[in-house]
Amino acid sequence: TTSSSSSSSSSNLLFRQLFEKESSTYTYLLADLTHPDKPALLVDPVDKTVDRDISIVEELGLKLIYAINTHVHADHVTGTGLLKSKVEGVKSMISKASNSKADLFVEHGDKIQIGNLFLEVRATPGHTAGCVTYVTGDGLDQPQPRMAFTGDALLIRGCGRTDFQGGSSSQLYKSVHSQIFSLPKDTLVYPAHDYKGFTVSTVGEEMLYNPRLTKDEETFKNIMENLQLSYPKMIDVAVPANMVCGLQDVTKDPTKPL
């Protein structure tokens, strides 16, 4: 058994987990309340819930500066483009390895600063070639325990599929073991999705109970090769849209004049 608390605390962190039911996607809001601007960022916003996200940002008196994605989602359209169009000054961000459009690109080892808080970028490819995990900073001035926004690399008692978008089961196995399971065991795991109603897990819990990633690499690869998943409904719409922050470039729309 694993003993661990299940919320992170820091006098400066405001943290909210938000859920989009149709795609079972979690969006995360983080802000530094001690900074005079109360700078904030959203991880994995969904287009359909952008107005909800903007209203909570406004009510809490935050200044949204970044809208970031863990990867190019295949199951929903990102809200980063809409957020940029609706809130002044927001910059979209994604990994350079995703090959997508965005205002800013991150790479393994980068730090994303929000006031005095920061997120560390860890490359965790395997579900897609450009997947990253964002981890709150190390250090006593940062939230304790640490929080890892794992996207679809590591889900609660599961993981993302590896059969398209440059996926690779062998790469995913290495990513999770070297970049996530190497974090302190009490690190909170906040995934991009959950389909059973779990909201959070910990690194220690997943190291003990993840039915896939506790196996050896060969068994893991076998499991992933035999999932027999159907082709995702949204992929042909979501992926191209998400490559451009969720908004199709209107100048390229043949039905509209330039």
Add this chain to the structure above:
Amino acid sequence: TTSSSSSSSSSNLLFRQLFEKESSTYTYLLADLTHPDKPALLVDPVDKTVDRDISIVEELGLKLIYAINTHVHADHVTGTGLLKSKVEGVKSMISKASNSKADLFVEHGDKIQIGNLFLEVRATPGHTAGCVTYVTGDGLDQPQPRMAFTGDALLIRGCGRTDFQGGSSSQLYKSVHSQIFSLPKDTLVYPAHDYKGFTVSTVGEEMLYNPRLTKDEETFKNIMENLQLSYPKMIDVAVPANMVCGLQDVTKDPTKPL
């Protein structure tokens, strides 16, 4: 604007929020990790997700002692009866004012002890006649900020309907203002439901932004009388079942011999 953290922390509290998608119900797991038994309770478990709840209790090495309800739900069947049948030693609990069957009954002012943690019972009638809010203890050895499990009395930017099950808009208004809005502003509000994907709010936030309960009592009563809600689908099944912990008494089942 309101500035507040959004998670509670205490070295002894294990806390998990769990979601049931069909009825958009939140179940909460609380446990005292410092006590040798790791005693735990579930607030508002749902029958359909009992196996998920039992598996997380087991994996975390907890001893489930109580399965408690904030009120007699009309939209889903409680999991308390199933939990009792599947996990030895679990006691069901609900307010005496609910007029339901359970192992233990609570009244306003009671304390529910789980190891060294406790919940305070506050009567918050109005959605139903027997609604209570469970609030984590006052005191530095208890989670900070406090956490209020408000059931359907206070929802995030909303509240439960007041048109059946002994509901009363005037009573609900008084309950929320005297029993919930009187808590410290940083108290975390964990409702029984959310339909927009919010997971938590605070007393301070609801005092500022709840579209119903920030109004004066007359306006509130008018809002509640003009909601024109349809009759809840599940009520005729859920209410009788929930009056007996979600399990019909098998000895009264005419199709089965005694």
